[in-house]
Amino acid sequence: MRKKVINRWITMLCIISVFLCWVGGVSWGQKVELVYSYWGSTVEKEAVETMINEFNRLQPNIKAKGLHIPQNYAMKLQTMIAAGNAPDVMKMMQNSFRDWADRNAYLELNPFLDEDPDVSLETWARVKVENYTVDGKFYGVSGCLEPLLIFYRQDLFDEAGVSYPPAEEPWTWDEFLSAAKKLTKEEGGQITQFGVETANRWLINASYILANGGRLFNESVTESLLAEPEAIEALQKLVDLELKYRVDPQSRFLQLIGAGSLEALGTGRVAMLMEGHWVLGDLAKMEFPLDIGVIPKMKDFTYLDVSSTTVISKDTKHPKEAWELFKHANIAASGIVPLCKYGIWVPSVKNLLFTPEGRQLWLTEGMHPPHFVEAVLATVLHATRTPATLTAGMEEIIGKVLTPTFDKIWLGEISVEKGMEEAALMINEILAR
C-alpha cells in the first residue's frame, strides 16, 4: 500500500516538473527567438556559429539559433514550411530562389533598407543585389561572390614554355585554345596531361552563352533562346575542347562531388582548371605552385555568379528582429572574414572587397595566390545578372532539360544544334505553365 502511494507521488512530481519546465520555457523567455537555417561544411558551420554568437551579444533582446542542415536542405526546408515552422532567416539556393519567391515565401526587404542607415543597396556588389531582386523587390543577398576563374599550375606552364593566363585582360578564345593545346601531352596513345578541365557544366555553359552575346530567355521570359546562333556557337566551342581538340578530359561526374577535378590539377593531370572560386581552399592545401587567371572571353568577358542568397521568411513572427539578423549575417566581418580566409568565399560587401583596408582583413599568404586580387576584381566587375532567377521552374529546366541535353551533346550523341532545339522546345513547355 505504502509503495503504491509513494509511486503515485513520484509520478505526480514528474508530471508537475515537466509541466513547470514547459511553462518556464514559454514564459521566462522574454527574448525574441529567431532561427537561421543554412547548409555547408563544418568550416562554414563554425563561421556561422561565430557570427550568430556575436549577434546575440550585440542584441541582448534577441536569441538567434543556427540550424545547420548539411544534406537535403531544400527537402527539409520544405517540410518545415509545410508544417508552418519556417526558419526566420534562411539561406536559399539560386536555382530554386524564384520558385519560392513567386509563391510569396519571402519578405520584401525594400522597406527595411529605406529605413536602415547602416545598409543600402550599395553595400553589396551590384550583381549580388541584381540577382535577387524581382520586379524591383529586393529579397536578399549573401556575404559572398563566387567568380569563375582559371586555376593553373605555374610549373606545368613553365615546362611547356607557355605564358601564364592573364590576370586582368582576358585571352581571346583562340589564345586560350592554343595554350591548352600546348599544355596537352600524349604518350603512347594515351593523353597523360590535359590542357584544361571544364567540369562545371551549368556554370560554364551558361556563362559562355552570355559571353557570346546569347541569352537563355527572351525579354518576357516566355521563350527559350537557346537555339539561337550565339548560344549554339558558344556551346560548340566548349564541346570542341573535349571532343574535337581533346585538350579537356571527358569526365562529367567529377563535378558532382567536386573532388576529382581538384585532384586532377593536384596530380598534374591537367594544367588549368576552370571552376568557381570556392575550390581555392582545397587547392591551396595541395603542394604545387598555384596561381589564378581570368577566364578567356568570347565576344565579351563575363560570367554568371552562382552564389546563393539569404532571405527572410514571409511568415516570420518577428520581422524587425529578423532584419537585424539578416543584416548582421550579411555584413558582419565575423561571419564573412573566416570563410574568405579559408578560400571558400570572396566577400560581396563592397568595403571588404574593393578597398585595400578591407582586403587586408582576409587576404592570407599561402591561401590567396599571387594574382588573386587582380583576377577576382576584374572578373567580379564583369558579372552578368544570372538568368536562373528570371523565372520559376529553374530547377526543372536545369535538372530535366539542360543537364540531360548537355550530357548527350558532350557524349557526342547529338549535335549542339539539335540538342539546343530540343531543349528549347522542352523549356518553352515548362515556361508555359
Place this chain on the structure above:
Amino acid sequence: MIKRKRITFQRHRETILGYLFIAPVCLGLIIFILGPIIASLFLSFFEWDLFTPPHWVGFKNYVKIIFQDKLFWQSLKVTSFYVGGLVPLQMMIAFLLALFLNVKIKGLSFFRTTFYMPVIVPVFASAIIWLWILNPEFGLANALITKIGLPKLMWLESPRQVIPSLILMSLWRVGQPMIIFLAGLQGVPTQLYEVAEIDGATARSKFFNITVPLMTPLILFNGILGVIWSFQIFTTVYLITDGGPANASLTYILYTYRHAFEWLHIGYASALGWILFLIILGITVLIFKYFGRRVYYLERI
C-alpha cells in the same frame, strides 16, 4: 462464481498492459508510416506545390504519368534493367559464395568477415571510392583493363554502361544475401547428407537433390526482397550519377524525389509512388504464384 470474476479482472489488467506495451510501436507505425501512406494516396489526386493550397485534379496525375510522361517510362525501363540484371546475378554469386564459406577451411571467419564488410561501409564513402575507380581517364578500373589489352570503358559516363556499372557496384555488397544463404546452408540437417552418401550419392546429386531444394525458401526470400529493395534504388544514384548521363540512370525513386522536392510537384510525385507500389506488388504476386509451389519446406517433407 467468485473464482471466475477474479480471473477475469486479472486477465483484463493484463490485456490493458499488453496494449500499453505495444502502444508506442503501434502509434509510431500509424503516425509515421500508415498516416503518410494514406495521405500520399489522398495527395495523388491533387496538385500541390507546398506553398499554395492543394487543388483537386482527380486522376489527371495518373493519366499524365502513364500516357504523357516519357521520363516515367524511361525511369521504369532503367529501374527494370537494373533489377533484372542485379537480382539474379546477386543471388547466384551470394549462393556460390555461401557454399564456399560453408566448408571448413583455415581462416574461414576471416573470409566470412571480409565478404561481409562491404555491407557496413557507408554508401557515401563507397560511392566516392567507386567514382574514382571507375573514372574513365584516371581510374583504377581502366588502368587495369587497358593493361591486359582491353579497350578503355566509359563506365558511369556512358549511357549504355552506367547501369551495368551500378550493378557492379551493388554486387560488391553481395555479403548481405550471402550471410542469409550461409545461415540457411547450416540449417540443412547433416543426417540427410550422410544418408545420401550411404546410398551412394555423388557430390553433384547431393547438391541438386538435397541442398538446393532445402534452400528454396531462402532463395525465394532473397529473391523477393532483392526485387523489392532494388526497385527502390536511390541513394547511390542520387550521390553519384544524379540520373545521368542523359537520364540513363534515372531510377524511378530518383525521378519521384525530383518531382517532390526539386520541382515542387507533390501530387504528381505521390501518384508516381503509388504506381510503383502497384508495380512491385504485381511482381511479388507473380513471383509467389510462379515459384511459390516449387519451394520445399523441411517440415512438410
